Amino acid sequence: MKLTKKMQSALVIEENIQLLKCPICSAEMEMExxxxxxxxxxxxxxxxxxxxxxxxxxxxxTKYDKSLFEARTAVMNSGYFEPVLENIIARLNGHLAEIERPVLLDAGCGEGTHLHVVHSQMPTGSVGVGIDLAKEGIVAASKAYTGIVWSVADLAAMPFADGSIDAILNILSPANYAEFDRLLKPGGMLIKVVPESGYLQELREVFYDGKQQKEEADPVAKASEHFDAVETERVTYEFELPNGLLEPLIRMTPLTWGASEEKVREALEMGMNYITIDLRVIVGVRR
Ligand SMILES: C[S@@+](CC[C@H](N)C(=O)[O-])C[C@H]1O[C@@H](n2cnc3c(N)ncnc32)[C@H](O)[C@@H]1O
Ligand SMILES: [Zn+2]
Structure with a gap:
């Protein structure tokens, strides 16, 4: 008999129960x-x-609703992020090679495709944990991908034990360095991905006349305050947009929030053959 999704997930959580702590009183948890x-x-x-x-x-x-995550899944499944994910997978597998059953946490995993792809390329027995504050993202992730612990949680107060995580992914999501420090084992790795100036510039040209949006304070300097061996790499490429992908791309990004439907229509009518991906991968090792 095929196990239900809930049962499959209960078994994965049970195997990793030592990771979890109560979000209210911090006590250990049991599965009942x-x-x-x-x-x-x-x-x-x-x-x-x-x-x-x-x-x-x-x-x-949150502003992230079901339709936004559906759009995000369509875009993420198109190969849009492939070069970035390959970069991340190579770094992780290099760093975690000696560790048995490494635990990888995606802090701000959204609809879960990145974690699923990365986890599927890690050695058998690796543990994947994805959290996001937007429930709709976690609902979508848990419906699409089994074998990973999915939880609605706040990355400012994560329900996991101190020193329980081997690597953290933090992709286009806010960071919380106090929590990353607390959760990572010494020598554990943080991989953070932030947008660079060219990211989605073709959309920016339509929606903002090419103007830069305000970015968070220098993320590389911030990471260096907390982590050793901070290394960064800029990953830039033009992604050819398959038919039908422009609309979900417009819908998925906070860049276009607040834009009028008229502006969205204008962008769709204009069409776009490719879009620039320009990201920075920041890698740090926990002291
Ligand atoms: C631009 S999305 C990126 C999602 C995913 N990493 C990706 O690249 O597709 C930013 C995500 O950060 C999440 N987020 C923002 N604040 C958060 C918090 N305090 N705790 C957990 N997740 C948070 C949002 O819900 C959203 O899913
Ligand atoms: Zn409790």
Whole structure:
């Protein structure tokens, strides 16, 4: 008999139960009846039918909704991010080669495709954990991909034990260095991906007349304050847009939030054959 998604996921979580801690009181957790996580103070968190668990202390509404994550999945499955993911996979497998059953956390995993792709290229037995505060992202991730621990959680207060993680991915998502420090084992690796000036410039030209948006304070300097051996690499390429991909691309990116439907229509009518991907991969090692 084929196991349900919830059961498959319960088994993966059970195998890795030592990673988890209660988001309310920080106590260790146990799995009850393959259906819920419970701590010794009786805080209890049900597994959803699709297998994810909500460990965010309170409900959050974010700007990331279901249609946005559907658009993101369509784009991510098109090969759009392939060169970046290959770069990440090579770095991770190099760094984690000696570690048995390494644990990889994607902090701000969205709809989960990147973590799924990276995890599928790691040695058998590697553990993948994906968290995001947007429930719709985690719902989509857990429906699409099994064999990974998916949880709604805040990356500013992650429900995992100190020193339990071998590598953290943080792709186009906010960082929380205090949490990354706490969770990584000494020698553990952080791989953060941030946009560079050319990222999606063709869309920027339509929606912002080419103007730069405000970026967060220098992410490389920030990472160097917390991590050793900080190395960065800029990954730039032109991605040829397959038919039908421009619309999901426009819908998925915060760049176009707030744009009028008229502007979106204008961009679609104009068409685009390719889009520039310009990202920086920042790699640090925990002291
Ligand atoms: C631009 S998306 C990137 C998603 C994914 N890494 C990708 O590259 O497709 C940014 C993500 O950060 C998540 N996020 C923002 N603040 C967060 C927080 N405090 N805790 C967890 N996730 C957060 C959002 O919900 C969103 O999914
Ligand atoms: Zn508790």
């Amino acid at each position: 009846e393959h259906a819920r996580l419970v701590c010794e103070n009786k805080h209890s968190f049900d597994l959803a039918k699709s297998g994810y668990v909500n460990l965010a202390p309170q409900a959050h509404s």
